[in-house]
Amino acid sequence: MSSQASSGxxxxxxxxxxxxxxxxxxxxxxxxxxxxxxxxxxxxAALWLADNPISLLFVAAVVFVLGVAASSRAEIIFGRKDPSxxxxxxxxxxxxxxxxxxxxxxxxVAVFLLYRIFDIIKPAPARQCERLKGGLxxxxxxxxxxxxxxxVFRLFDHFL
Numbered sequence: 384m385s386s387q388a389s390s391g392x393x394x395x396x397x398x399x400x401x402x403x404x405x406x407x408x409x410x411x412x413x414x415x416x417x418x419x420x421x422x423x424x425x426x427x428a429a430l431w432l433a434d435n436p437i438s439l440l441f442v443a444a445v446v447f448v449l450g451v452a453a454s455s456r457a458e459i460i461f462g463r464k465d466p467s468x469x470x471x472x473x474x475x476x477x478x479x480x481x482x483x484x485x486x487x488x489x490x491x492v493a494v495f496l497l498y499r500i501f502d503i504i505k506p507a508p509a510r511q512c513e514r515l516k517g518g519l520x521x522x523x524x525x526x527x528x529x530x531x532x533x534x535v536f537r538l539f540d541h542f543l
Contacts, residue, residue, distance in 0.1 A: 398460050404471060405450065405457045411470035419499055421470020425477025426495055432478075433486045443478040447522055450475060454518030465513070465521050472525035476502060479529030484536060494536050501528035501535075 403409055406421070413420040432439035450471040457469050480498040484490055502525055505513060509531070512523035 394460075398456070401453050401456050402460060402468070405453045405469045407470045407474050411468040417467050417470055418473050418502060422473040422477050422495065422499060422502075425474040426481075426491065428474070429478055429481035430486055430491070433481065433484075436483050439478055439482055443475050443482070446471065446478075447475045447526065450522045451518035454521040456518075458517060458521075469521055472522045473502065475522060476525030476529035476532075479526055480532035480536075482529075482533055484533065484540075490536065490540070493539070494532055497532035497535055498528060501531040506531065 406412055407424050410424065411417050411421045428442065429439065432442060454469050454471065457466055458464055460466075461468060477495070477498055480494050484494060501509065505524055505528065509524040509527040512527055513520050515523055
């Protein structure tokens, strides 16, 4: 693990497991664009689950619930609110962004980019959701960004 990975308030193996989970197998430790790097596994999972939207939604819901609890603990582990290493929220947001969308090269690139844009600019109510306490705030703004990306892609896809 990098020196950045070992920094923080890790108290034992459980905290290391939580750090690995919330950083999506430590991809969130990327020194550049950790959110974008952390979104890639969400894209891969969406590709894998694309033919079964019920399974995709189930995985997103389970990871969201686990992510809320784990992200709350991650704030203690890393000693700050919404640590950049936490990218499990991007994973869930990406799954929601692809929910019910037929994945082609065009849609994969468009939805990925739309999701990253909405995650970065955080239009209302995403910004307000980010202010929620602990892991709920960490996870919910990305859920909203995923919904926005999904809806905007559907609009563009329908009219263009």
